[in-house]
Amino acid sequence: MPADSAAPNWPVISIADANAALAGPGSPLELADAEINGVQMKIYANAPPTIRSILELANETWPQRDYLVYENERVTFRALMLAVQHLAAAMRDTYGIGKGDRVAVIMRNYPQWPVAFLAASSLGAIATPMNSWWTGEELEYGLSFAGVKLAVVDGQIYERVRDQMKNLPDLKHVIIARDKGEEHADPRVSSLESVIGDAHAWAGLDDIGLPDVELLPEDEATIMYTSGTTGKPKGALATHRAVISNMFNSFTCQSRMLLRRGEAIPEPDPNVQRATLLAIPFFHATGAFAILIPSLLRGDKIVSMYKWDAGEALPIIQNERITAVGGVPAIAWQLLEHPERDLYDLSSIEAISYGGAPSAPELVSTIKKRFPDAAPGNGWGMTETCATATLNIGEDYVNRPSSAGAPPGAVELKICDPDGNPMPEGEVGELWCKGPMNCKRYWNRPEATAETFRNGWVVTGDLARLDDEGFLYLVDRAKDMLIRGGENIYCIEVESALYDHPAIMDAAVVGIPHKVLGEEVGAVVQLKPGKTATQDELRAHLSGLLASFKVPVEIQFQDEPLPRNANGKILKPDLRARFTPRA
Structure with a gap:
């Protein structure tokens, strides 16, 4: 145990005991034993069953709160629900989308992105986000490989994919968001505004309810393309349970931080709204699964930018009273080192978190120096684990700045040799991960599925080690190691x-x-x-x-x-x- 603890008598409880306390009967984070697709594992007993159920709960709980802010557009939870209702109905009635059909969402972090994603999810379709940086040829691959039937895109994406549409017979419809009202010669192309209007109009839509469809936790919800920097991306297929379990992993780690301090876990205050400055794309597993959906469940506000710029972010943090920022370590550094940082009131920031790339141990000490009341956080996860599997936050992170955290009770980690045999504590090997947040398989890639998904475990390709308390230390990507x-x-x-x-x-x-x-x-x-x-x-x-x-x-x-x-x-x-x- 590190001696230089950040608080007196810290920690007052071990990682194992804190995980057990949070998993016990009556806890909101209670764990239960279950068999999922033939694999025994722990699941979150009180998690909402589907993404649609989270949307319905948010609409009932805080309808008049702002949920999405983009430049001069502000969308409440109620306005979001109404827009989702109308788009989901159009997807079903006009565009012929049913349960299991793939619906692509390809655009910048506009308010229309969550509407399209949630409409598809609420209908039982498989939401298939794609990288808005992809070229036309890359988009053609993504649309073709997943057999996408409907794509909701912005104008820039449409210009990139228009010439590829002749090669996409399965793509029956393209809806352009933020369309400029131009006539489109292709009968497959229409405007999102013709269905739901622009963001300012959503609050005035009629309440028509969501389409009647039965959804279960094990229904397929999303295909997220992996973000590998070489080779063709693979489509990781996730269920509703997997997507939702990722954020319960985060909630567990955040609550564990309080127990380790000796503090009680507070009841949510209905008069307090947190706000996240979104510095990463919605199409990334972190953006969609670790920010978009958890913010929906908690009633948080999401403020997005057309493109990340630390200088432009500073006044947004001040004016929108942003409480959480982060993304990858470079974003945190750019904020901390920006020469105009001290010209703005950044006192609202409560958390600076990041993942997805190695971070310098100096980063956490710099955060604590510049924002002494903010909880720094770092974590590990991947597309195949629906984002968050571990989270290192608060004093644990201060004391172990090179660790990605200890897993919550629902997550199992092990370090294996090249033959898949477990290795002794402290030795470096390949990281394997098991839990309810793991994806089901790769879409139409049986060989890759067999290589990566093994009896409930994801074989990650990361080299790592675990210490005596289960804290994870990433060493490198196996394929990137130099010899x-x-x-x-x-x-x-x-x-x-x-x-x-x-x-x-x-x-x-x-x-x-x-x-x-x-x-x-x-x-x-x-x-x-x-x-x-x-x-x-x-x-x-x-x-x-x-x-x-x-x-x-x-x-x-x-x-x-x-x-x-x-x-x-x-x-x-x-x-x-x-x-x-x-x-």
């Missing part, structure tokens, strides 16, 4: 050492091909505003922390943030291409 002359080099170890230098804002380590050694270590870094560093200085810094063979032979600098895909993962193939192979 220099037979020596394994974990990129995350070198990146963490780079982050220890006070001038480093962002860093990525890649392999440089070498004729004799196979690979050598290369790095690309972004410096913090106003900071300077040289390659020799950084190499000297690393030499004091790492074995010599792990020190990069070449370090490149850039002023702009490192290239990332829409989900925040660094595009390492792009960075590798910058380096010249060495003899």
Whole structure:
């Protein structure tokens, strides 16, 4: 147990005992034994059964609260429900969508995104979000592979996919959101505004109720395409139970933080509304499953931006009284280091959380210094686990800043060797994860399904270790590990050492091909505003922390943030291409 605890007498309860207390009878987070698709596991006994039931509960509980804010558009929970009702009815009656049909949602983080997603989910269709950064050819692949029958897109996406529509016979209809009123020659194309009007009009729609359809927790709810930076993305198929269990994992970890402090878990205050600044896409598992749906259940407000910009975010945080920000570590750093940060009132922030990429241990101490009352958080999850599997928050994170947290009671983790055999505590191997939040399978990919989904476990491809209390420490992606002359080099170890230098804002380590050694270590870094560093200085810094063979032979600098895909993962193939192979 770390000695430098952040609070007197902390922790007052162990991880195991806190998990047990939260899982006990009568708890909102109570666990029960169940058999799901032939696999025994723990499930959340009191979780809402479906995404639709969460929408109905939110509409009943706080209809007049703002739920979605985008620039000058403000949408209440009631207005959202009315828009969803009308779009779901049109999907059924006009567009012929039924249970199990795939409905794609492809657009920026506009208010129309949640309406389309929730309309499909409430109808029993399989909502299939896609990356709004994809090219026309990539969109064609995603639409074709999932057999999408209806796509709800914005104008930019339509321009990209229009020429591909001739190759998509299964795509019967395309609805354009935020359409400019242009006539469309293709009879398959129509305007979302012709069905529900613009966001300002939704509150005035008639209450027609949601379509009558039976939905169960094990019904298929979403296909989320994986965000791999190489190869064709795979469609991870999730049930309603899986999507909802992910957020109950988060709730458990957040409540566990309070128990570890010796505090009671407070009852929700109906007069207090929290607000999240959405800095990641809705189409990412984190955006949809860890922010959109939990905010619906809790009555939180979501404020979205057309494109993330830390300078533009500062006045939004002040004016909308944002309580939670985050995404990937680079977003947190950009806020913390922005030169105009002190010009704005950011005192409303209660939580700064992130995941999806390695983070420097220095980040948590910087958050606590600049926002002493905010709870920093980091977690681990993946598309195949519907986002959150573990969450490290509060004092646990302060004391274990390089950990992604201990799992809640519903989640099992194990470290395995290449043959799938469990490894001893503390040793590095491949992370396997089991729980009710795991996806069911990959869509139409039986071989990949057999490789990744094994008797309820997800074989993650992450190299990791577990400590004596079950805290997870990610080491690297198995496929990204470098091998220099037979020596394994974990990129995350070198990146963490780079982050220890006070001038480093962002860093990525890649392999440089070498004729004799196979690979050598290369790095690309972004410096913090106003900071300077040289390659020799950084190499000297690393030499004091790492074995010599792990020190990069070449370090490149850039002023702009490192290239990332829409989900925040660094595009390492792009960075590798910058380096010249060495003899």
